[in-house]
Amino acid sequence: MNIRADIPKPVAEPGTRVVRQRDVINRRALADTIEDLIAEDGIAKARSKILPLLQEALASGRAEISRRLLEKPSAGHEAAAAQSFLVDQLVRLIHDIAVRHQYPVNNPSAGERITVMAVGGYGRGEMAPHSDVDIAFITPFKQTSWTEQAIEAMLYWLWDLGFKVGQSSRSIDEMVRMAKEDLSIRTALLEGRYIWGDTDVYEEAKMRFYADVVSGTQSSFVAEKLAERDARHLRMGDSRYVVEPNVKEGKGGLRDLQTLYWIGKYIHRVSSAEELVDVGLLTTDEFKRFRKAANFLWAVRCHMHDITGRCEDRLTFDLQPEIARRMRFAERTGKSAVERFMQYYFLNAKVVGNLTGVFLAHLDETHNAGVRRFIPNITRRPKKLKGFTLDRGRLALPDEEFFSRDPVRLIEMFALADKHELEIHPLAMRAARRDAKLITNKVRKDRRANQLFLDVLCSPRDPELVLRWMNEASIFGRFIPDFGRVVAQMQFDMYHHYTVDEHSIRAIGLLAKIGAGALADDHPNSTETMKKLQNRRVLFVATLLHDIAKGRGGDHSVLGAEVALKLCPRLGLQPHETELVSWLVRHHLLMSAMAFKRDLSDFKTIQDFVSQVKSIERLRLLTVLTVVDIRAVGPGVWNSWKRQLLTDLFESSEEMLRLGHKQRGRDERILEKKTALQDGLKLSKAKFTKLSKRLPDPYWIAEPDDIIAHNARLMLKAGEDNLAIAAEAYPERGATLVTIYAADHPGLFYRIAGGIHVAGGNIIDARIHTTRDGMALDNFLVQDQNGKPFADERQLERLQKAVEDALANRNKLSVKLDARPMAHSRAGAFKITPVAMVDNDASNRFTVIEVNAQDRPALLNELAYALFESKVTVHSAHIATYGERAVDTFYITDLLGGKITNTTRLNNLKKKLTAAAQSEKSMKKAS
Incomplete structure (x- = not known):
């Protein structure tokens, strides 16, 4: 029996034609070679020679498809069809080897027949280079020993080729029964396509599937697929505009287009997406957009598989620049090549969403196929x-x-x-x-x-929903052309989770919810503040415009303020409202910068902030705008620590704006805190006086009452000991408070920072104090890698032990630090040039040093070591992270407690900090 003999088969379903098929794989020539090897050596000995031939055919076929994709980088359908064609030919060869040579049957019985059917995406004739090979082996009746042996032999060949096989082996009756019970099986079989084997079995299986499974279940299938789609969207982030989208499963991805095709095929038995036009579910123009979007998404997915060498469907930051390069996107003013590529990606995702809405509307109008159950009454x-x-x-x-x-x-x-x-x-x-x-x-x-x-x-109702509808219909960008420029525009960083338009619309939605009192638990200060606003529409317009000038090649705050001056009069705002919106857009990052990067206990910080804000109304507006801007960045970005810092800044600034120069004096504030502490500790006057005298005035100003009480108890418990370490969850700040009471000595700060990191902690704020009798009293706010506080008793013990070991130098700190994993596995996709800046005007007492650098484990530890080497004293440290970017601010003095003003020394300090930020190995010498 000759392996080249062609079995009659049904006409293939319409799809993309593979050109120059024999350049991908020449099945006939390969079959000849295999036939000769079997004839010469017999199948048992020939197997070891046949497998390398098939492996080489697969590798060379993939290489040819990859070469074609690089030649025509947007030809997604061609690449997907070619990959499916390559697998088809290999499966056919393997079938014939197993059935005709490994387990030949000269006179097969009625039960000794098999059809090999491609199902799922493979059945549709679309595969990425490393997609699963989904195959159904169908037999007419219950499996015989021969069919089991033949199927097992075929699977071993496929596994040996390195394919990840999704397979099922069923009789026709079993196939029907299981398809009725399981939606995923039903969907996979819906795409069933004949590959090889017995055609009669295939035709009977196909007829039984439509007659016994599909018939009469159209409405339930549509409802179940839509419910499945909604659950998938929620799992993937429920937005088309997440900046690391899943090309296959995400909202606006390939699976959404495939769902439309499945529904159309289930109801109308269409054999290709093009036939959705014939049955009236899409217009010709809509089908063209369907085809264009699918072609682009398939191209992206094939490039992803090609680059990674695996089944990778998430378009991560490290892949985006390479795919942008492959697909020949170029830089433009204000937009990098990768940002232009991703904007085009999101525009295609938007097309997918539009098509879905139209498709379901047609379905509802013409068939009432269960769609309306997902629409509110x-x-x-x-x-x-x-x-x-x-x-x-x-x-x-x-x-x-x-x-x-x-x-x-x-x-x-x-x-x-x-x-x-x-x-x-x-x-x-x-x-x-x-x-x-x-x-x-x-x-x-x-x-x-x-x-x-x-x-x-x-609107006080749900402006987010309606504005999103306007955006989906392209009305938003047409009516506000400046907004149209940021539609689908992503920002290539790990901080922003959404495109600019999606971020802005989400921020407006949050604003409406806060205004309605729906988020009072999360945002108590903003909820109360919005009630007191004199002009709410100014805030909504400013929220709309705060990021509208991104991607224009300049400071988006400055450019956005200019857009506001032109647009607000058109919208009907009065001149004073226009000026206020413009000011808010220009300064929308001011409050977060002050709160997260400056010492709020320093009077000069509040004074500088108030000098720019100038009025309580502006303060209120800016506070709420800052909150919704941060909250709309993405899940996990907002936390109680940020809420506390912004509230502290708001309250201190409001007090200064209300009272002017009559605010409570320094001595009065210290006396209040001492009185509160004495009442809480219930110590004798003599004992309390002895304790309080040890703490310098700046300490009382810097720390809140609850931390002062916590520190005092630790000092009293330590007694004459020169070391005490405490770690406890601090829910009000969304962090863990780690306090170290120890004999002060140079290098203490960098060792504490290293110990905390070894335990898996990230320091988000640090206040370093020295008592009048030479003891260090340092407070650190620490979170885990997910931005949560350590709360478990074992975690707290590990934290304390790691700090104690670091201070005692029991272990080589650099070795422990090197063993810690990278915080961001994809951070390598970003290149941030570190820079250190000095500000001697930000504080009356301290020199303020700000370091911007790429975030990585132990960065703070290395910067602290550089400060130690520079012979300066650190009084407080404030750590802010924006995705892959870290901004660490230090309030320092020289060893005598004075500001550092010498230009040469400041330049050397900046060089050391920049070098420390660049090097991941700078701590080796520290230990």
Whole structure:
């Protein structure tokens, strides 16, 4: 029996044609060679020679597909189809080896038949280079010993080739039963495609699947697939605009397009996505966009597999620059090549979302196929809809020319949806996308249009939802062209989780929730502050515009303030409101910089901040804007530590603005704290006086009452001992408080920092004090790698032990530090040039040094060692991280307690800190 004999098979389903197929793999020539080897040596001996031939065919085929992809880097469908074709040919060869030579049957019985069927993505004829090979072995009846042996033989060949095989072996009856029970099996079989084997078995399986499984279950299948899609979106972040998207499973990714195809195929039995047009689920233009988006996403996915050499579907930061280079994206003013590539990626993800909405609308209109169960029931029936109509509770159009007769209606539709809390009919959304070009300068300048937009933006209901609809329909960017420039624009860093437009819309949503009192537990200060605002719409407009000038090649705060001066009058704001919005945009980073990078116990910090803010209304507006800006960056960025710092800065600044120069004096504040401590400790007057005299005045100013009480108890417990270490969770600050009471000596700070890091801690704030009798009293706020406090007793003990070991020099600190893993596995994708800056005006008593550098384990430890070598005294340290970037600020003096003013010494200090920030090995000499 000749291996080259072709078995008649059904016509292949439509797909992308693979050109020059024999350059990918020449199955006939390979079959000839295999046949000759078997004839010469027999199958048992020939196996060791056949396997290298198949391995070489796979490797050379992949190399050819990779070469073609580099030649045509956006040809995703061609690459995916070629990969599927390559696997097809190998599976056919393997089938024939197993069935005709390893386990030949001269006169097969009715049960000794097998069909090999590709299922899942492989069944669709689309594969990335390292996709799983999903195969169903179907037999007519219960498996015989022959079918088991043949299937096992085929699987061993596939495994030996290095394929990750998703396989099932079932009779037709078993296939039907399991497909009825399991949605994933049903979906995989829906894409079933004949590869090789018995055609009659394949045809019967296909007929039984549609007759016994699909028939009558269309509505339930649609409902289950949509529920599955929603659960997947939640698992993946529920946004198309996360900056490290999952190309396959994420919202706006390939799986969303495949879901549309599955639903269409299940209901209409279409054999290709193109046939969705024939059955009326997509228009010709929409199918072209479907095809274009899928082609791009497949190209990206194939490049990812190609670069990593594995099944990688998450578009991580380290992959993005290389794929941008491969796909020939170039830099433009204000935008790097990788940012332009990612913006194009997100625009395609947006197209996928638009197509999904239109598709489901058609499905709902024509089949009522379970879609409406995912849409809230609308019981209200507003009467005044300005000519719009209601279709089953959704805002709809009376006719297709409704927008063209008055383009302002493109804005009005969303204002009505917000006002009456209505969903917009997907077909009305489709018409809005189609007619978005009707928004010209005339519409942009229309007073009614601008008032309607402002009503949506400042809505007390759910402006986030309606603004997102406007963005999806391309109306937002058309009406506010400056916003259109940042649609789908990502920022290539590990701090921002979303694109600029998504971040801004989320911030507006948070603003509305805080204003409604819905986030009082998370943001008590902002909730109270918003109640006192004189002009809330200024805050909403500033939130919209705060990042609007990103990607323009300059300081986005300055450029954004200029945009505000031009745009606000158009929106209908008064001159004083315009000036206030512009000021907020210009200074929207001021408060976070002061709170996170400066010492809030230093009077000069508050004084400098207040000198820029100037009024309580500005302070209130800036506080809430700062909160929503940080909170909208992404999950995990906001925490109680940041809330506490911003609240402290707000309260101190508000006091200074209210009382001017009459604020409580330094001596009065110290006396208050001493009184509170004495009341809490219940010590005799003599004992308390002895304790309090040991603590210098700056200590009482710097520390809050609860930490002072904690420190005092530790000092009393230590007695005559010269070392005491305490670690306890500090929920109010979202961190763990680590206090060290020890004999003061040079290098204490860097050793403590090293010990804390060895225990897996990140220091977020440090205050270093020296008592009047020469003891160090240092307070560190520490979090784990996930930004949470250490709370478990064993973790706290480990933290204390690590610090104690570091101070006693029991272990070589550098070895312990080197053993710690990198905090950010993908941080290597970013290159941050370290810089050290000196500010002698930020404090009346201290020289302030700020170091910007790439974040990494033990960075603070190495910077502290550089300061130790420079013979300076550190009084406080403030640590801020923004993804891969660390900003560490130190308040220092010389050894005599004075500011450092000598230019040469300051320059040497900056050089040492910069060198320490660059080198990961600078601590070797420290131990």
